[in-house]
Amino acid sequence: MSNQAVQARTTALETRLRVANLNVTFGEGEKAVNVLQNITLEVGAGEFVCLLGPSGCGKSTLLNVLGGFLKPDSGEVVIDGKPVLGPDPRRIFVFQERGVFPWMTVEGNIGFGLFRLTKEEQARRIFYYVNLVGLSGFEKAYPHELSGGMKQRVEVARALAVNPDVLFLDEPFGALDSITRLIMRRELLRIWQKERKTVLFVTHDIDESIQLADRVLVMSTRPATIQRVVDIDIDHPRDISSRHYLDLRDQIFEQIGLAHKV
Amino acid sequence: MKRWQSRISPFLTAVLLLAAWHAAVVWTHTRIFPGPVQVLAGLKDLAGRDLLAGYVRDSLLRVSAGYLAAVALGLPLGLMLGGSPTAAAALNPPIQIMRPISPLAWIPLAIIWFGVGSGAAVFLIFLASVFPIIVATIDAVRSIPPVFRNAGQNFGLPSAMLLRKVIFPAALPQILVGLRIALGIAWLVVVAAEMIAVDSGLGYLIIDSRNAGQRYDLVVAGMLLIGIVGVILDSIMRRIETLKSVRWGFCND
Amino acid sequence: MTSPLQITSRWWRTRLRRAAPWLTLAALLAAWQAAVVLHPRSLIPGPWPVLLGVVELAKKGLLFKYVLASLFRVTWGYLLAIALAIPCGLMLGWYRHCEYAFAPLLQLFRPISPLAWIPISILWFGLGDSAAIFLIFLASFLPVVLATMNAVRNIDSVHLRCGRNFRLSEAQLIWRVLFPAVAPQIIVALRIALGVAWLVVVAAEMIAVNSGLGFLIVDARNAGNRYDLVLAGMILIGLIGLILDIAMRRLEKLPSVQWGYIGAK
Numbered sequence: 212m213s214n215q216a217v218q219a220r221t222t223a224l225e226t227r228l229r230v231a232n233l234n235v236t237f238g239e240g241e242k243a244v245n246v247l248q249n250i251t252l253e254v255g256a257g258e259f260v261c262l263l264g265p266s267g268c269g270k271s272t273l274l275n276v277l278g279g280f281l282k283p284d285s286g287e288v289v290i291d292g293k294p295v296l297g298p299d300p301r302r303i304f305v306f307q308e309r310g311v312f313p314w315m316t317v318e319g320n321i322g323f324g325l326f327r328l329t330k331e332e333q334a335r336r337i338f339y340y341v342n343l344v345g346l347s348g349f350e351k352a353y354p355h356e357l358s359g360g361m362k363q364r365v366e367v368a369r370a371l372a373v374n375p376d377v378l379f380l381d382e383p384f385g386a387l388d389s390i391t392r393l394i395m396r397r398e399l400l401r402i403w404q405k406e407r408k409t410v411l412f413v414t415h416d417i418d419e420s421i422q423l424a425d426r427v428l429v430m431s432t433r434p435a436t437i438q439r440v441v442d443i444d445i446d447h448p449r450d451i452s453s454r455h456y457l458d459l460r461d462q463i464f465e466q467i468g469l470a471h472k473v
Numbered sequence: 474m475k476r477w478q479s480r481i482s483p484f485l486t487a488v489l490l491l492a493a494w495h496a497a498v499v500w501t502h503t504r505i506f507p508g509p510v511q512v513l514a515g516l517k518d519l520a521g522r523d524l525l526a527g528y529v530r531d532s533l534l535r536v537s538a539g540y541l542a543a544v545a546l547g548l549p550l551g552l553m554l555g556g557s558p559t560a561a562a563a564l565n566p567p568i569q570i571m572r573p574i575s576p577l578a579w580i581p582l583a584i585i586w587f588g589v590g591s592g593a594a595v596f597l598i599f600l601a602s603v604f605p606i607i608v609a610t611i612d613a614v615r616s617i618p619p620v621f622r623n624a625g626q627n628f629g630l631p632s633a634m635l636l637r638k639v640i641f642p643a644a645l646p647q648i649l650v651g652l653r654i655a656l657g658i659a660w661l662v663v664v665a666a667e668m669i670a671v672d673s674g675l676g677y678l679i680i681d682s683r684n685a686g687q688r689y690d691l692v693v694a695g696m697l698l699i700g701i702v703g704v705i706l707d708s709i710m711r712r713i714e715t716l717k718s719v720r721w722g723f724c725n726d
Numbered sequence: 727m728t729s730p731l732q733i734t735s736r737w738w739r740t741r742l743r744r745a746a747p748w749l750t751l752a753a754l755l756a757a758w759q760a761a762v763v764l765h766p767r768s769l770i771p772g773p774w775p776v777l778l779g780v781v782e783l784a785k786k787g788l789l790f791k792y793v794l795a796s797l798f799r800v801t802w803g804y805l806l807a808i809a810l811a812i813p814c815g816l817m818l819g820w821y822r823h824c825e826y827a828f829a830p831l832l833q834l835f836r837p838i839s840p841l842a843w844i845p846i847s848i849l850w851f852g853l854g855d856s857a858a859i860f861l862i863f864l865a866s867f868l869p870v871v872l873a874t875m876n877a878v879r880n881i882d883s884v885h886l887r888c889g890r891n892f893r894l895s896e897a898q899l900i901w902r903v904l905f906p907a908v909a910p911q912i913i914v915a916l917r918i919a920l921g922v923a924w925l926v927v928v929a930a931e932m933i934a935v936n937s938g939l940g941f942l943i944v945d946a947r948n949a950g951n952r953y954d955l956v957l958a959g960m961i962l963i964g965l966i967g968l969i970l971d972i973a974m975r976r977l978e979k980l981p982s983v984q985w986g987y988i989g990a991k
Contacts, residue, residue, distance in 0.1 A: 306620050326634065601925075696842045699839055
């Protein structure tokens with residue numbers, strides 16, 4: 212494992228998010244645990260980046276720092292030229308389906324962030340995003356009446372409805388069954404290609420990261436560093452049995468230290 | 474089969490119970506303890522003298538006044554203390570010391586402050602319900618999953634709106650349980666308060682019937698009425714807990 | 727790195743949070759004293775006479791006697807109640823037929839305030855300890871039975887299937903799977919029941935016996951308006967109630983039941 216952080220390359224796109232020398236420690240004194248070490252990365256506008264690593268490696272912590280929910284011990288996060296000081300509606304965080312408010316209907320959830328708009332504009336956007344995620348007919352349903360995949364779509368729609376510049380997704384499909392997960396990936400790609408948001412997507416699923424991302428940042432554990440950056444230079448829709456796809460997959464398996472044969 | 478059993482068995486037990494009660498009274502030849510027939514006669518007697526409705530109304534009015542005052546103070550205070558650890562640390566000791574003082578221990582002070590009358594009883598009910606409400610609300614706010622708060626902040630809600638649209642609804646299911654328990658305690662305390670501090674209401678009916686001529690038929694009639702009103706209050710609170718916007722907090726999925 | 731400014735502000739904040747309880751307590755005592763000074767003709771004494779009252783009670787040996795009398799009643803009534811209530815609740819939840827037969831009976835008695843039983847308990851047991859113990863028994867038995875029954879009914883069926891899968895006998899299943907699975911909910915019910923029992927003993931002692939902390943309060947008022955002793959009694963009731971509650975909350979912290987409270991949404 213290389214201790215030196217690999218610097219994520221600048222892309223051709225205009226830079227939207229820049230992270231420099233980020234460090235996060237939990238606890239104090241002798242019990243202090245270094246969770247994130249020297250993280251440096253750049254993400255371009257409209258880029259889809261996956262943070263890939265095993266559970267508990269600190270990738271969620273990184274995403275929480277980027278979202279403004281957690282203050283780093285040192286280093287800075289700059290989005291659109293301004294340092295991140297706290298959560299902001301221009302950058303919406305999507306949790307696993309737990310983030311849907313169970314006391315609101317689908318409509319209420321999707322319209323949650325639209326309180327500054329007029330009633331007509333709210334209704335128009337809710338209608339649009341209910342349709343975009345394929346939930347028409349379920350506007351008045353409560354989350355406990357929906358399946359896991361539907362709840363997840365509600366949360367994605369809620370995030371998109373406020374028209375954010377950046378989406379942070381923290382293992383959003385982790386709690387879904389594998390078939391629903393495949394469908395949700397396709398949906399997310401379809402929406403991303405349509406709306407071109409900048410997306411940071413945390414996952415521990417190697418295939419998921421290669422299917423979705425423009426770039427995959429492979430992270431190491433405790434303290435988390437960016438071990439390697441893999442460019443996924445395949446056009447969408449991706450053929451997941453192509454030679455190149457399998458090569459990239461092998462590279463990442465090797466990087467994580469797993470032989471790709473069971 | 475099962476359905477039939479569950480429908481019929483409550484009546485069956487009730488009938489058996491009444492029969493056993495009646496038999497016990499007949500066999501022991503007791504002159505003091507009433508059987509079901511005497512109790513029914515007692516209830517009729519009370520209703521005939523127009524005391525029944527008046528007593529039930531007085532008890533209910535005292536409970537509503539004290540309980541609503543407790544909700545009006547306890548709910549906002551609990552929300553505030555649940556959200557601010559510093560405020561909670563400051564106000565916790567007085568709350569923790571006052572809370573376990575049985576509300577009935579306040580009876581002498583209540584009588585000094587409010588005299589013998591409804592005021593004292595209302596004050597006791599207020600005391601009895603306000604602490605459970607505060608504590609339940611604090612616990613409810615503290616156990617809100619951080620995901621909800623984070624999501625609310627993420628969309629840039631101003632703090633008043635965050636409280637109204639996220640914190641309060643997220644805590645509501647647990648708060649409702651606290652409110653139901655507090656109402657049960659209030660109903661328990663009004664009976665005791667009326668035994669000591671006033672001269673109307675169901676608690677007074679019980680103690681007065683005993684003291685004035687050992688009318689145990691009226692004592693048991695009073696107990697039944699207390700039970701019936703208690704069941705109604707409890708089922709109203711449980712009805713509120715099944716509303717769609719709070720039911721998520723009670724199902725286990 | 728952390729700035730020195732940040733360190734000092736954090737230091738002050740923790741200091742403030744630690745001192746806050748003592749500050750409010752001091753403020754409360756001062757307010758009490760001030761109220762007494764401002765209303766010299768009030769019957770309510772200040773903090774100092776109340777403290778003297780506690781000392782006086784201790785010197786006369788009444789303090790120990792009354793506290794012991796109240797605790798004695800609560801202990802007997804409460805222990806008797808839970809010794810019966812937990813097995814009954816497990817049975818009622820486990821065997822549908824028991825539930826059909828007895829649950830309506832419990833539902834009938836539960837909403838009757840235990841204090842409404844005071845005249846009947848005096849009739850049956852006379853003035854004395856037994857009447858008070860009976861009232862406390864009633865107050866704690868019904869909530870614990872019902873909570874246990876509901877807990878058993880709502881148990882996750884996966885646990886039971888797992889137990890059956892390992893061929894546990896009925897008794898083993900109840901003892902090794904059912905009981906630990908419902909323990910967290912039973913403990914919450916036990917804590918609430920103990921709070922109600924402590925409330926009821928005070929009321930019972932005010933009416934039905936002539937010793938204990940409830941009696942102290944009524945007696946001090948009736949015999950010469952000794953409000954210093956009334957307040958001393960209240961504070962003792964509060965302190966003991968607090969200790970009982972803390973002890974019960976300790977139980978909820980046990981690792982073998984804590985799973986029932988964290989992450990339960």
